[in-house]
Amino acid sequence: MKINFNKSLLLLSALLAGNKLMAQTDSLSKSDYVQPFAKGAQFRTWSIGVDGGLLTPYTIFRGHDDYRTPNSNVGYGAYVRNQFSHSFAGQLSFFRGNVEGTGPVPSAEASIRDSYKTQINYAVDLSGQFTLANISWRNQQNAIQPYFSAGFGLMGFQPKLRAVGTNTEVDYKPNGSVKAAYIPVGLGLRFNLGDVVGLNVGYQVNFVDGDNFDGYTIGSSNDKFSYAHIGLEFALGKRSKPQLVRHNPVNSMRTEYLVKDMQLQNQLDAERAANQQLRNDLNNTNANLSALNSKLTADSDGDGVPDIYDKCPNTPAGTKVDGAGCPLAPAKIIITEEDKRVVREAIKNLEFDFGKATIKAHSYASLDRVAEILMNKNFSLKLAGHTDNVGSDAANMKLSKDRAEAVKSYLVSKGANESRIEAVGYGETQPIASNKTAAGRQKNRRVEFTLY
Incomplete structure (x- = not known):
């Protein structure tokens, strides 16, 4: 060989x-794995x-x-x-x-x-x-x-x-x-x-x-x-x-x-799950507290007295009530001549931009005095908007309503009770003068104030 x-x-x-x-x-049993730096006995x-x-x-x-x-x-x-x-x-x-x-x-x-x-x-x-x-x-x-x-x-x-x-x-x-x-x-x-x-x-x-x-x-x-x-x-x-x-x-x-990374990931996942469980428990507690608070503060008729204390439920809106939620006896409202004079002066000085519902600035002072008596004496006020017959009926109706609402918004912004002010528009349906003359049409363009 x-x-x-x-x-x-x-x-x-x-x-x-x-x-x-x-x-x-490529394929090994679990027994084949030995930790790094293990002793020779392994x-x-x-x-x-x-x-x-x-x-x-x-x-x-x-x-x-x-x-x-x-x-x-x-x-x-x-x-x-x-x-x-x-x-x-x-x-x-x-x-x-x-x-x-x-x-x-x-x-x-x-x-x-x-x-x-x-x-x-x-x-x-x-x-x-x-x-x-x-x-x-x-x-x-x-x-x-x-x-x-x-x-x-x-x-x-x-x-x-x-x-x-x-x-x-x-x-x-x-x-x-x-x-x-x-x-x-x-x-x-x-x-x-x-x-x-x-x-x-x-x-x-x-x-x-x-x-x-x-x-x-x-x-x-x-x-x-x-x-x-x-x-x-x-x-x-x-x-x-x-x-x-x-x-x-x-x-x-x-x-x-990889094992340590997996263990850490599992630990993080477990902590996230625990945190989520705590969050769920907290949300449930908050929901229970919110439901209890809603029950304690619920005021179905809006009279300011919670339902659990309200002995007269379903009181009409705007009704003055006592601590038990029952209506107070109505107080007698007295409108003085001075109150009427303030209202007439406000009507006299009230002017809007042409064809708009924007109040001119020189009207503010007299409207401020009207807001003051509404707050001090708790009067109710009806605002009625009117126009002349120039333009369409729908446009006049909208403009009269918008002007009455503009006066209401201004009074409310000065502190008047919104629930005691009513604003309506009548358009050209209730003239107080002839619309055939400029002077008559001027009188018909107005907002009427009614105290009660």
Whole structure:
């Protein structure tokens, strides 16, 4: 099995990563959510795994070393990992297998060697693993976790050499295996297959501390070989807890913000509902008080005495009543000559703008005196408006009514009781002189005042 198989495996992994890299799971149970900055006890941090793959002296850094043609052999291993944080874990790994190559580069020994096969009896290393791309805010867990690793290990291996022209293998070190340190550097992708199981695809280059891994020492560089592997990983611990390596802290912070925002919104909604209930209770109380106040102050007949105290309901409008709402005995009204003179003077001085109901200013003084006696003596007053026969009957009737109303409005504005003043219009229907002459028409344009 040649190095082309290694390249195909790496290409397949890259295609898988291109389709799914940074992808994350969309649906999670409630148990998958963990508050930001939660302690490690809230997660599953331990896991174990087994893997198998290809061992070859070919690496992505500088190809093969002492032999021209690297071959591929099957290797297998296992590991245990503890995830210390979202991005860093410690992993203890073990693997073994065979590494083989043929055709050594030219040297003094090339004429006597044809190939080698190094049996790795054990390789144990402790490495730090850095998980990448687990800070997307969209989902709580990452479906794929890319990672990079580096560490230090010890291995025991036994190179076997094959001489040129023979199939005889000779141990590089007949008395036992060679022991050497090595530095593993790798990268890979971890795929979620479920709550417990994951698929781990990786590629690791192992830098050996020495140039005798292939039983052939040439030049000044150390030997190295690669291990491309795929395997299954099993999370340990309670399934109710999420795995720390899959967990997305940024999404947890976003979720926490949304939860707090929802809680605050619910609290505000509850407070608004409580305030609305208080408002409704207050409105009901105000309505009850308003109804009670209306009942206490209702005055159906308008005599100034509330109904609950009114012993004489339905008193006619304008009737003077006592404290119990009953009519007072009418007082005798006496109209003096002076009162009549004030009224005559007001009639004499009353003038309007031509064709209008606007009172001229020089009429105000005499009307003020009429308002004064109406207030002081509580007289009633009838105002009767009249016109000549110039114009239509309807227009004259309206003008006479408007002029009488204008006088009433003025007297009321000076303090007279509106309910004791009556304003009517007769138009041209009650002339007191002939409308054939200017003097007669002048007399017919008038407003009569009647005290009673």
